[in-house]
Amino acid sequence: MAGSAEARKLVYLVTGGCGFLGEHVVRMLLEREPRLRELRVFDLHLSPWLEELKTGPVQVTGIQGDVSEAHEVAAAVSGAHVVIHTAGLVDVFGRASPETIYKVNVQGTQNVVEACVQTGTRFLVYTSSMEVVGPNIKGHPFYRGNEDTPYEAVHEHPYPHSKAQAERLVLEANGRMVHGGLPLVTCALRPTGIYGEGHQIMRDFYHQGLRLGGRLFRAIPASVEHGRVYVGNVAWMHVLVARELEHRAALMGGQVYFCYDKSPYKSYEDFNMEFLGPCGLRLVGTRPLLPYWLLVLLATLNALLQWLLRPLLLYAPLLNPYTLVVANTTFTVSTNKAQRHFGYEPLFSWEDSRTRTILWMQGMDSSAQ
């Protein structure tokens, strides 16, 4: 939907704009934000597809930078009306050190907040995560909860802990005076497990299945529900929040919103099979093939191997003590806060989300042959 030239006056910055979610946010903004004059895409690694976006009426500016470097962030933020901060180290597999995770996710977010304050940017949307809430280290289920559901959010793992710290920084910054004397308006979006075109973990499961002769082996009971949300709907919620923050600052400022749509409640593995099945894979077993204690042992051995091999190579399998607990703990949301506060409705139905994801996987399938 193109806006008239005179209506194009806003400058948006998307950090992590070349990532899985970031790319969908960038493309959604170009399609559905008619007020855009300039779209800045800030990322540690700029993608080649950015070039194809530079042919339209909106100025698309790729900025290679590191959110943990305050001066790079300040330069990118300066002059922006809205910042959508998705950049982060999404690592629960032990690929990055805890120090690096905190440096990027916490210090990086602090840098974004301070840059908004120093340069006068008034609207900041942060991509938080369900993991700010749970599952907690005790494996307590969160069954179709909402933003107000009481839950003991206790984290030891660097990733959820860093996301919780970053979210707190963003929400506490709401109302701070920015350069120019007006208040900063912030909010945080908490996606559950995002799926869709470009999801690396789905790729990993697909390739693991190919290696195992087209089979995946059930490890988690089908009864363990895991919340999932389509990447296009998460991107749409980001665009909508960024648009509505100015007019609904009193209501939305300092708030958190779960990202949700009509994706069905299923176990993580059964949900993945909605896409892996049409690509020729099958999930062996109606119940977990191994007892849980054996899975714990295997996960622990994986963690030990990762530690032993680290000086030589990076060994980062999907199964480790943390991912096993998360996979094995029910965590689903049922809320309409985003609809009540800013009129959010999913842009993509479950059927459409599923079809788009399958087509992407099959396209990956054909390119893999």
Ligand SMILES: NC(=O)c1ccc[n+]([C@@H]2O[C@H](COP(=O)([O-])OP(=O)(O)OC[C@H]3O[C@@H](n4cnc5c(N)ncnc54)[C@H](O)[C@@H]3O)[C@@H](O)[C@H]2O)c1
């Ligand atoms: N994938 C999910 O299921 C999920 C669910 C909930 C929340 N989230 C959150 O959404 C955001 C995006 O996640 P994603 O799945 O798209 O991950 P991703 O790794 O695909 O994207 C993250 C992007 O941030 C960039 N980045 C990393 N470190 C950076 C740095 N120091 N400076 C600048 N850019 C940097 C990466 O290059 C990448 O392009 C993250 O904040 C994540 O915590 C993801």
Ligand SMILES: CC(C)[C@@H](O)CC[C@@H](C)[C@H]1CC[C@H]2[C@@H]3[C@H](O)C=C4C[C@@H](O)CC[C@]4(C)[C@H]3CC[C@]12C
């Ligand atoms: C090997 C089996 C036990 C297999 O079932 C493990 C699955 C496991 C790799 C995933 C299960 C749940 C996933 C997490 C969840 O979807 C939410 C997340 C929050 C987001 O901010 C980042 C990604 C993640 C932590 C996601 C990561 C993979 C799982 C742990």
